[in-house]
Amino acid sequence: MQASGRVTIGDVARTAGVSVATVSKVINDRYGVAPETSARVHEVIADLGYESSIVARSLRSRRTNVIGILVAEFEPFSTELLKGISEAVESTGYELLAYSGGLRRDDRVGWEQRYLSRLAGTLIDGAIIVTPTVVNPRNSIPVVAVDPHRGPSGPPTVDSDNLAGARAATEHLVSLGHTRVGFLGGRPDLESARLREQGYRDALADAGIRVDEDLVLVGGYRPDLADTPAHELLRLPERPTAIFAANDLSAIRTIEVARELGLRVPEDLSVVGFDNVPESALTVPPLTTVSQPIHQMGAEALRMVVDLIQGNPRDPHVRLPTELVVRGTTRAL
Amino acid sequence: MQASGRVTIGDVARTAGVSVATVSKVINDRYGVAPETSARVHEVIADLGYESSIVARSLRSRRTNVIGILVAEFEPFSTELLKGISEAVESTGYELLAYSGGLRRDDRVGWEQRYLSRLAGTLIDGAIIVTPTVVNPRNSIPVVAVDPHRGPSGPPTVDSDNLAGARAATEHLVSLGHTRVGFLGGRPDLESARLREQGYRDALADAGIRVDEDLVLVGGYRPDLADTPAHELLRLPERPTAIFAANDLSAIRTIEVARELGLRVPEDLSVVGFDNVPESALTVPPLTTVSQPIHQMGAEALRMVVDLIQGNPRDPHVRLPTELVVRGTTRAL
DNA sequence: ATCGTTGTCGATAACGTTTTCGACACAACC
DNA sequence: GGTTGTGTCGAAAACGTTATCGACAACGAT
Structure with a gap:
């Protein structure tokens, strides 16, 4: 009928x-x-x-058994996280809804609140927001952020030890004899990017190497935003012999740019990334990088948001360790 | 207030x-x-x-500008697809909603219709379903399936040339001198799995090698479902010298099982996968596999569902080419 | 016989939005 | 001064569901 x-x-x-x-x-x-x-x-x-209908149901009753994952874009980091979340959700009885608006280039700021407003209170019982800039604590539903972590008073967060990871990456390059080490930064509004730069500076300082500010450029965790700074670094009169990029995508793009400029990796230029997304193993030679336990971070974030939904008391901050993975893009000077 | x-x-x-x-x-x-x-x-x-609120809005007006991606689980293939879809959506003005219920082990069948019923007509304007078994053509909203393709009369579909890919993989092994080549199959209910087995059989037949049915086992595209058949193959009295696994995850698991049994890859056993997900490069040595253009498949699927929503006439079947990628897990006998 | 109890069911009001359509005021026309 | 337009607005219905509460019957106990 x-x-x-x-x-x-x-x-x-x-x-x-x-x-x-x-x-x-x-x-x-x-x-x-x-x-x-x-x-x-x-x-x-x-x-x-x-x-x-999920829609009609959730409109009426404030309970949907659906957890939202809000991302600006489905790139390697957020999809890795998704895999970790997906593995962890199996036993919980919750369902997953990953949402990404078609962001225009210019409104990449404030999307977190916008997405949340559109879905929260109705469609989803809780949310995991991936690399948000601001996260308003006074929300109707529990929200866990992945990445930001501005001290113990901040919103519930899962992140990894960015500072130690960046330090290890830079120390690795220094131990190979590199003294002109460039830094291609991440999204300036993210705590992780700040910490990775700090780790880089700390390691150089410890080694007694003065930081040449010409070698510290800002990127944005995206290949297209790495393009200009990569060119800039590699066209410097006194070219760096190594570059530490704030994430793998930027590192991969840096390698491509180096190739375009006729440089060999790692013979002429050592490159280190950050994240250890699967894509980092696809480059030739495979990328040396700092591994974050992304799957585990996703699983932790899921557990945390479920605990918050169910009102279980718990530590709202989880920080997981990072680890240097030496592969093929770094070499002694 | x-x-x-x-x-x-x-x-x-x-x-x-x-x-x-x-x-x-x-x-x-x-x-x-x-x-x-x-x-x-x-x-x-x-x-x-x-x-x-997306929810209230969509309940009333049958238009949300949201496209749903329905997956059983966020594993490497579906997340790769997601990346391709995400890249392609940027200019369209549509938003993306990837949905995955927390499936129990036993209700992995029929989830496509269930998800569709829950979301369609309300939350989403169109859907991309990843590797569905059945897809009911008489749906209220446009649906594009990724993977199945049962002839020109089937539902709108994007897939790749599984037959040629499997053929190439098997021919590669044969050309290396392997004659006892095992096949670890995929999800039996999927056309892709059927075609990959067919390609394997065709290649062996062409080479004049009789197919030993003991060497043809059924898996399920998932690591846990590859475990038993991998053990079974490798414990055979006359062990195969090479295994073609129907997807990368199964191939990766096969390598692990081989290691557990004290076999070296590729010295004692050659392994070929299928898909070329980024994870395939993470194994040591990196996996030889058949590459599907997964990002492109995602982009095509998105374009197709948008065309269907907007009523643009178009060919509802897209098949993309596959390509053998020889890496480290295959070696001459 | 009356009364409470128990079990079963359905009317109805929400939930937050969009859409239709009528109400109203005002200007412009004959 | 009536009639017709035109511009602006709001009341109310609808979307598909859940939750509340009252209606009703059957039954056992007084």
């Missing part, structure tokens, strides 16, 4: 000869419906292939 | 001193509202940080 495709609860009710209220009770296992009635309704539901 | 977190259109209306209808018109640029009123409402919207 269903007029236009969709089978509604009304269709089920009509077919089964009961009211929509009763059908709703059957679906949600509410008390107060006779066994035979329930059986009949179940039968009709199976017959018609009815599935309740 | 907002009582419980969420700012609704009602709050905006009250604050601006107009009706909700007027606010709605302002938001949607409908005709019939005075410029000054519009300006005032816009101001209030900015002040209150109002964002219309």
Whole structure:
């Protein structure tokens, strides 16, 4: 009978000869419906292939069993995170909804609040926001941020030890004899980018190497935003012999730029990345990088948001260790 | 004033001193509202940080500008696809919503229809379903499937040339002198798995090698489902000297199993995968595999579903080429 | 017989939005 | 001064669901 495709609860009710209220009770296992009635309704539901609309359901009752993952874009980091989250969700009974608006180049700021407003209070019970700039603590639903971590008073956060990782990467280059080490930065509004730069500076300072500010450029964690600074670094009169890029995508782009300029990696230029996304192993030679346990970070974020939803008390900050992975793009000077 | 977190259109209306209808018109640029009123409402919207709820909006009007990507699980293939889709969506004005229910081990069948019923007609304008078993053509919204392709009469589909790819993989092994080549199959309900097995058989037949049915086992595209058949193959009295696994995840698991059994790859066993997901480069040595242009497949799927939504006439079947990528896990006998 | 209890069911009001349509004021026309 | 337009607005219905609460019947206990 269903007029236009969709089978509604009304269709089920009509077919089964009961009211929509009763059908709703059957679906949600509410008390107060006779066994035979329930059986009949179940039968009709199976017959018609009815599935309740998430949308209508969530509009009415503030509970959907869906956790939202809000990302600006599906790039390697956020999809790795997604894999970790997906593995961890299996046993929880929650469903996953990863959302990404079609962002224009210019409104890449403030998307977090916008997405949250559009989905929260209705579609999702909790959210994991990936690399948000600002996250408003006074939200209706629990929110966990991945990346920012501005001290113990900040919002619930999962991140990794960016400072130690960047330090290790830079120390690795220094130990190979590099003294002119360039830094291609990340998104300036992110704490992780700040910490990675800090680790770079700390390591150089410890080694007694003065930081040449010409060698410290700002990128944005995206290949297209790495292009200009990479060119700039590699065209310097006194070219750096090594570059530490703030994430793998930038490092990969740096290698490409180096190739375009006729430089060999690692013979003429050593490159280190950060993240250890699977793509980092695809370059030739494979990229030396700092590994973040991204899957584990995703799993932690999921556990945290579930705990917050269910009201379980817990430490709202998790920081996981990083580790240097030496592969093929670094070499002694 | 907002009582419980969420700012609704009602709050905006009250604050601006107009009706909700007027606010709605302002938001949607409908005709019939005075410029000054519009300006005032816009101001209030900015002040209150109002964002219309996707849920309520989509419940009422059958148009959301959101495209759903329905997956059983966020594993490497579907997330690669997601990246391709995400790149292609930028210019279209659509938003992306990737959905994955928390599937239990046993209800991995029929999830496509279930997800579709829950989201379609309401939340999303069109859907891309990744490796569905059945896809009902009589749906309310346009649906593009990635993977199945049962002839020109099937539903709109994007896939790759599985047959040629599997053929190339097997021929590669044969050309290296392998005659006992095992096949670790994929999800039996998928056309791609069928075709990959067919390509394997064809190549062996062409080479004049009889197919030993003991060497053809069924897996399921997942590491856990590859475990048993991998063990089985490698414990055979007459062990195969090479294994062609129907996807990279299975191939990677096969390598691990081989290691556990004390076999060296590629010295004692050559392994070829299928897909060329980034993870395939992470193994040591990196995996020889058949490359599918997954990003491009995602982009094609997106273009197709957008065309279908907008009613543009187009060929509902796209098949992209595959290519053998020889890396480190294969060696001459 | 009456009363409370228990079990079953359905009307109905929300949830936040869009859309339709009628109300109203005002200007312009004959 | 009536009639017709034109511009602006709001009341109300609708979307598909859940939650509340009252109606009703059957039944056992007084």
